[in-house]
Amino acid sequence: MSFPLRWRLLDEGTGATIIDCTDIEGLFVDRVFPREPLYERYTLLSCAPSGPLLAAIDGTGPTWFGNFVVEGAHVPGRPASERCEDQCRECFENTEELLDVRVVGHRPARDGSGLLDIDLEGHRRDDDNNRGGTIAPPVVGYRLFAWSTANGSSEETPAGGCRDIAGLFHQRPDIWPPGPPLTLLGCRRRLSGSFEAELAHVRVDGTAHTMGWGQRVIGSVVATRPSTLGDDLVDVMLDARIPEPMATNDRPLWDMWRAGGPAEPNLWAKLDRSDRYLWVRAAAVHRSHAPDKPAGTVSHLDGRYVTDFDAFFCAIGEAVNGPGGWFGGDLFWLHENAATGDGGATPGFRMIWHNSEVARTHLVPGYDRKSWLPAVTFDDLVRYLTEDGVQLELR
Known part of the structure; x- marks a missing residue:
């Protein structure tokens, strides 16, 4: 029996084929990724709150304020009053971002300073600094900033300062552990x-x-054995691990694309948002890189199922490039494809968005707990498309 070759390893430097194989044990695993972040409690020690943090404590403002930035006040040897206005390496390395934060308590500081110890709940952005959040940076105190999410936009607002932060720097499980x-x-x-x-x-x-x-895939060959898939085939065991393995139940999606991709539009509509994200990712991997369609071509976006941010990218990908098509998966690539081309449509193309009221109803202001940022709204998408020259007609 002949088994199809499904995977290929290409040399990172030259692009040359290293080896082909029928399957890879350890690429798909029985887990769900990425793992949901842990909500933690942090205490701002000896804190002098201001702005939205003070309002959360005295009751004049909400206790929830979205994202929260803590920035090392200064490194030893630098004057405490001096704040670097540029994005220097020291500033970047001594900054942490906390997500989905709310104030859950406060009390007089235990050090008798007359300041406050303030309890927060939220979680740390896992790709930020300070050795993965395990080691406190060499700073003297922290400046605090809240990210306001009013009117669907983000704005950094000073929120005071504190002497130290308890509960922030420690070892955590990997959000996406290697396979x-x-x-x-x-x-x-x-x-x-x-x-x-x-x-x-x-x-x-x-x-x-x-x-x-x-x-x-980075590693070395550990051993080779005859394969059960055929007398003339071998299995090659490696010490390498996939940094971001995929879940076993995502395998049918990749098998569909391997066989030629979706045969009809809207097959993604029955998926939840997490799987719609994976759909867009698979579409990006398998994009055809065909020349942009001629100027004057009209794209029709079927808006019946655009109930979330990732659904929009499923739908616009198919509007421009057919079933399983890709036209970006985030705002950066939406802009690149719409404004500069190479995404399947000549810039300045016309697009008719059918059933646009569905997206208008569902893509509304708020806090998006997938991106951990203010939600991208229907009005945002309309503005981005039109600013990039798309002749958009809403129906």
Whole structure:
């Protein structure tokens, strides 16, 4: 029996094929990723609150204020009154962002300073600084800033300062822990030595689509064994792990794209938002890179199922490039494709957004607990598209 080759390792430096294989044990795992963040309690010690933090304590403002930035007041040797106005390395490395934060309590500071100890609940942005949040930076006190989310926009507002922060710097579980050691199953030749490789998904037509940084393979061959997939095939065991493995129940999505992609539009509509995000990601990996359609081409966006941010990208991808098409997955790529092209549509194209009232109803101001930022609204998307030259008609 002949088994299809589904995956390919490409040398990161040259792009040359290192090896093809039928499957990869350790790429799909029985977990859900990324893991939901842990909500934690932090205490601002000897704090002098101001602005929205003071309002949360005295009852004149809400106790919830979205995101919260703590910035090292100064490093030893720098005057305490001096704040670097540029985005210097020291400032960046001594800053932490807390997400979805609310005030849950306060009391007089235990040090007798006349200031307050203030309890917050929220969680730390996992890709921020200070050795992954495990080690407190070498600073003397912290400046505090709240990110206002009023009217759907973000604005940094000073919120006072504190001597120290309890509960922030400690070891945490990985939000997206790496997978187990990999085994390349059903390889047609042996492999040895060490390598740094990009992983590519091979479709039935033989085209290979690189997966991205989170699925790179860096390591060495540990052992080789005969494969149960065929007498002339081998399995290659590695000490490498996938940095961001995929969940087993996402495998049918990749199998569909391997077989040629979605055969009709709106197959994503029955998915929840997390899986719609994965749909857009798969569409990005498998995009065709065909020339932009001629000027004057009209795209029709089916808006019946645009009930969240990721659904919009599923729908606009299919409006421009057909079932399973991609036209960006975030605001950066939406702008790049609409304003500069190379996404399937010549800039200045006309798009008719059918059933736009669905998105107007669902994409409203608020706090988005997927991006941990103010929600992107229907009005935002309309403004971004029109500012980038799209001739948008709402129906």
